[in-house]
Amino acid sequence: MPTMCGELKELESPVGGGVSTQEVRYIDRGTGAEVQRRTFWTKHRMVFPRIRVGDQTLEKVFVASDGLGREIAQGARLGDQVCLTVYGHLLTRKVIIGLRSRSGASFVMPPRGLTSGLFWYAVFSPLVLLIPAVVVGMIVGMLGGKQGTAVGLMLGVLYAVGISWWSGYRLLVAYRELARPMPSEQKSPVADLGGMSAGRS
Numbered sequence: 001m002p003t004m005c006g007e008l009k010e011l012e013s014p015v016g017g018g019v020s021t022q023e024v025r026y027i028d029r030g031t032g033a034e035v036q037r038r039t040f041w042t043k044h045r046m047v048f049p050r051i052r053v054g055d056q057t058l059e060k061v062f063v064a065s066d067g068l069g070r071e072i073a074q075g076a077r078l079g080d081q082v083c084l085t086v087y088g089h090l091l092t093r094k095v096i097i098g099l100r101s102r103s104g105a106s107f108v109m110p111p112r113g114l115t116s117g118l119f120w121y122a123v124f125s126p127l128v129l130l131i132p133a134v135v136v137g138m139i140v141g142m143l144g145g146k147q148g149t150a151v152g153l154m155l156g157v158l159y160a161v162g163i164s165w166w167s168g169y170r171l172l173v174a175y176r177e178l179a180r181p182m183p184s185e186q187k188s189p190v191a192d193l194g195g196m197s198a199g200r201s
Contacts, residue, residue: 002174005083005183006054008101014073017046017066048072048096053084061086062095064109064117071107072099080105083182087174089167097171098178114175121168129160 019041026036046069051058063069076082076099085098085108098108137156138149 002087002170003083003085003177003180004053004056006056006081008051008053008076008078008080008082010050010052010057011073011076011078012049012051014046014048014063014069016044017069019043051084051096053082058084058086058094062089062093064095064097064113068096068098068107068109068113072096075105075107076101077103077105085174085177087167087170090163095171097174100178100182102182108178109175114171117171118168121164121171125164125167126161129164130157133157133160 022040022042024038024040025034026038027033028035046063046066048061048063048069049059051061063072081102083100084096085100086094086096089095097113098106100106100108134153134156137152137154137159139152
């Protein structure tokens with residue numbers, strides 16, 4: 001299930017996030033003069049090192065956006081009854097898209113985040129994964145000769161498209177979970193027995 005509910009027992013401060021820039025200067029070897037200057041931008045994913053909700057623990061879990069991560073880090077309170085919603089990114093990574101609390105606090109990914117996420121997985125993610133997936137597929141396929149190389153190429157393409165679209169589907173399913181009401185809080189048997197004893201006295 002993409003949503004886990006229970007007491008928020010542990011929440012380590014997030015690390016990473018933001019954008020770093022690197023400026024590269026190109027120098028003419030003959031004259032020593034600068035001929036071009038380019039700036040490269042690198043986006044860093046924000047990560048929660050450890051989150052424990054009830055008996056379930058997540059480690060090194062991504063968050064959908066830096067803004068959502070900061071809201072959760074600043075607004076979530078240990079001891080609250082919460083529901084944490086995540087989805088599976090590619091093979092093993094988990095990504096937080098929402099945290100709701102019985103206290104009324106709610107930190108969720110906005111609808112535009114769902115739209116951009118689905119677009120990424122449908123179009124850009126297959127392109128990003130295509131080259132390494134095809135290379136690995138062809139190398140493995142070379143063991144079977146020319147026919148094996150073609151099969152490896154096809155499998156690489158199918159993997160890049162399939163794992164990306166599967167991640168997009170999991171994002172959609174998890175986002176729909178945010179619209180569902182939180183499950184009712186269950187009273188402990190000890191508390192019920194205490195109430196019965198007080199009523200009899």
